[in-house]
Amino acid sequence: MTIGIPRALIYWKQPYFWESFFENLGFKVLLSPSTNKEIVEMGVKVADPETCFSNKVYWGHLLWLDGKCDLIFVPRLKANEEKLEYCPKFFGLPDLAKILVKTPILTETFDSRREKTERTFEKLGGKLKKNREETKKAQEITLLKEKELKEKQKEEFFKKIQSKKQKIVLISHPYNLFDDYVNLRMKEKLEKLGAEIIFIDQIPTSNIQYPISNIQFHWEFGKEIMEKIQEILKYDIDGAIEISSFACGCDAVIKEFVEKEFKGNKIPFLYLMIDEQTGEAGIQTRLEAFMDTI
Amino acid sequence: MKKPVITFARWGNYTIAFKTLFEQLGLEVVPPEKTNSQTIAEGAKIAPEMYCFPMKVTLGNYLPALKKGANTIFMVQNVGGSCRQRYYGVIQEKVLKEAGHDINFLDFRVAPKDIYSAIKKISNASFWQIIKAGRFFFKKLRLIEKIEKMAQDLRPREIEKGATDRLLTDIFTKLEEIKEEKEFPRFKKESLKRLRGIEMEEKKDLPKVGLVGEIYTVCDPTINFEVESKLGREGIEVHREMDITYHLKKLIFPWKDWIIQRKINPYLKSTVGGHGRDAIYEMLHYIKEDFDGVIHLLPAFCMPEISVRPILEKIHLESGIPFLSLSLDEQVAEAGIDTRLEAFIDVVRDYHKNKRL
Numbered sequence: 001m002t003i004g005i006p007r008a009l010i011y012w013k014q015p016y017f018w019e020s021f022f023e024n025l026g027f028k029v030l031l032s033p034s035t036n037k038e039i040v041e042m043g044v045k046v047a048d049p050e051t052c053f054s055n056k057v058y059w060g061h062l063l064w065l066d067g068k069c070d071l072i073f074v075p076r077l078k079a080n081e082e083k084l085e086y087c088p089k090f091f092g093l094p095d096l097a098k099i100l101v102k103t104p105i106l107t108e109t110f111d112s113r114r115e116k117t118e119r120t121f122e123k124l125g126g127k128l129k130k131n132r133e134e135t136k137k138a139q140e141i142t143l144l145k146e147k148e149l150k151e152k153q154k155e156e157f158f159k160k161i162q163s164k165k166q167k168i169v170l171i172s173h174p175y176n177l178f179d180d181y182v183n184l185r186m187k188e189k190l191e192k193l194g195a196e197i198i199f200i201d202q203i204p205t206s207n208i209q210y211p212i213s214n215i216q217f218h219w220e221f222g223k224e225i226m227e228k229i230q231e232i233l234k235y236d237i238d239g240a241i242e243i244s245s246f247a248c249g250c251d252a253v254i255k256e257f258v259e260k261e262f263k264g265n266k267i268p269f270l271y272l273m274i275d276e277q278t279g280e281a282g283i284q285t286r287l288e289a290f291m292d293t294i
Numbered sequence: 295m296k297k298p299v300i301t302f303a304r305w306g307n308y309t310i311a312f313k314t315l316f317e318q319l320g321l322e323v324v325p326p327e328k329t330n331s332q333t334i335a336e337g338a339k340i341a342p343e344m345y346c347f348p349m350k351v352t353l354g355n356y357l358p359a360l361k362k363g364a365n366t367i368f369m370v371q372n373v374g375g376s377c378r379q380r381y382y383g384v385i386q387e388k389v390l391k392e393a394g395h396d397i398n399f400l401d402f403r404v405a406p407k408d409i410y411s412a413i414k415k416i417s418n419a420s421f422w423q424i425i426k427a428g429r430f431f432f433k434k435l436r437l438i439e440k441i442e443k444m445a446q447d448l449r450p451r452e453i454e455k456g457a458t459d460r461l462l463t464d465i466f467t468k469l470e471e472i473k474e475e476k477e478f479p480r481f482k483k484e485s486l487k488r489l490r491g492i493e494m495e496e497k498k499d500l501p502k503v504g505l506v507g508e509i510y511t512v513c514d515p516t517i518n519f520e521v522e523s524k525l526g527r528e529g530i531e532v533h534r535e536m537d538i539t540y541h542l543k544k545l546i547f548p549w550k551d552w553i554i555q556r557k558i559n560p561y562l563k564s565t566v567g568g569h570g571r572d573a574i575y576e577m578l579h580y581i582k583e584d585f586d587g588v589i590h591l592l593p594a595f596c597m598p599e600i601s602v603r604p605i606l607e608k609i610h611l612e613s614g615i616p617f618l619s620l621s622l623d624e625q626v627a628e629a630g631i632d633t634r635l636e637a638f639i640d641v642v643r644d645y646h647k648n649k650r651l
Contacts, residue, residue: 048604050594051601076563088376088597089600096604099604099608218376244344252345253385260388
């Protein structure tokens with residue numbers, strides 16, 4: 001049996017995790033290709049015009065998978081282990097996916113306010129007719145692998161932070177940062193302009209509770225971004241760029257506080273909005289202008 | 295500390311009740327400015343660009359009140375569960391302070407304890423006075439909601455067009471002036487009598503349209519370009535579940551949510567924040583009640599309503615009921631809304647006629 005995973009949105013929250021989890025359970029996994037023009041066009045055509053760009057891309061990936069596999073995995077992420085909520089647009093993803101594609105949807109609700117994550121995994125395994133031990137083993141192997149990846153990221157971060165080049169922090173959701181088509185190869189462009197790029201996700205956070213300036217987010221990404229900004233401000237950085245997908249409701253809130261944080265520390269800050277109509281040339285000009293100001 | 299002069303978020307006709315609440319507590323009140331295109335433009339100018347519409351509207355309503363001397367703003371947070379409404383307070387405080395207004399922002403959760411302590415702190419009113427003010431507030435609120443419901447039935451049946459709306463304006467203006475609770479029962483009786491006195495045609499077979507969507511846009515006629523009265527004057531009976539009492543009832547009795555969830559399980563298995571689930575539930579309910587159309591109102595980019603809109607469209611395709619979704623923001627013009635409403639009214643009438651054949 002093949003399980004399809006769309007390579008967009010929630011996939012990037014834990015890249016390689018779901019893939020290797022299902023592989024360890026003994027299934028074949030079909031990952032949709034990296035985002036390309038056709039996928040975005042497919043998604044934009046079917047999506048609600050006012051939903052966010054990231055969601056539109058997700059629908060494109062779903063449609064690409066439709067008919068190519070036996071099940072498509074769309075988890076319903078509600079709250080993480082710290083009992084903080086995910087974006088409310090994730091809550092309804094499986095239901096909206098069901099309307100869109102004919103392939104059956106495999107889903108499970110991840111809400112640690114209601115039940116333990118292990119139990120959720122057991123239920124998910126149960127749906128695939130795997131018993132508790134098998135699921136647990138698969139989960140453990142996957143977690144180990146993820147830990148390894150995180151360690152590697154940490155090393156990379158410390159290497160980058162010692163670099164002599166101008167250091168720019170890119171702030172956004174993982175599904176904008178790691179998807180090169182969506183962010184118009186921003187990393188590549190900036191590196192060509194002679195900058196060292198640090199993704200906000202790569203910044204390791206220690207377990208110290210940070211005095212969060214004046215706001216308590218109930219969103220996991222909100223808290224994470226604010227904490228990581230506090231951490232990165234301890235180092236010497238030259239600029240920060242926030243990328244936001246058009247119509248992202250959460251970013252409208254977070255942007256205000258991110259901007260305040262950097263402007264308060266006199267670090268140049270650029271806010272870029274991306275959508276299906278953003279042209280490469282326009283972004284290039286703005287990036288060049290930004291690099292000149294630093 | 296300076297003497298607090300209160301202003302608050304404007305919300306349709308309910309503003310009258312809120313104003314009374316603060317006045318009864320012995321506080322000085324400058325009511326927020328009536329929503330018009332200028333206040334909306336002013337609000338949108340200082341609000342974050344991608345934020346949802348009600349935030350820009352309420353900001354625009356504060357500004358003239360602040361000019362008139364208000365220095366304290368009341369804002370309730372967490373009305374909509376997982377949605378952005380929760381951050382209205384912090385963001386509004388931030389942008390107003392950045393715009394150079396020296397204000398005291400009271401931002402509290404909708405829990406009786408929190409509301410009580412916030413009110414106590416600002417007004418020094420006694421426990422008894424707060425209870426009394428609360429009671430008067432609810433009396434006015436219930437009357438406003440009752441009158442709005444009656445008007446929905448009256449408008450399509452009135453003989454002299456526009457009589458109901460004229461009477462409504464008059465009643466609401468007078469209601470705002472009532473400051474003593476003991477005057478209230480007589481006023482209530484009188485107003486209801488006047489409403490019943492409107493000359494009506496006995497038309498039994500009227501097309502019916504249900505309004506669903508986000509609570510602020512559905513309840514505030516100045517935001518939704520008076521959809522209710524426009525439909526009413528065209529001879530269409532309008533229904534809407536959503537009002538403050540409905541929302542408060544849901545806060546106090548959580549099982550209403552469980553019932554809603556059970557009913558909408560085939561379509562959506564989780565909350566999406568705000569009143570997303572309620573829109574689906576109400577639409578299904580209207581189809582069951584043999585309505586002739588559903589209008590979905592939402593502020594542009596409202597996260598919960600955008601999430602459920604594909605589902606509402608699916609229900610519309612399955613059942614064939616006419617469906618119109620209007621998203622409102624500072625760039626929407628009344629003429630555009632009117633054209634779409636007119637076309638929709640034609641579809642509704644057709645649907646109603648063909649159903650009887």
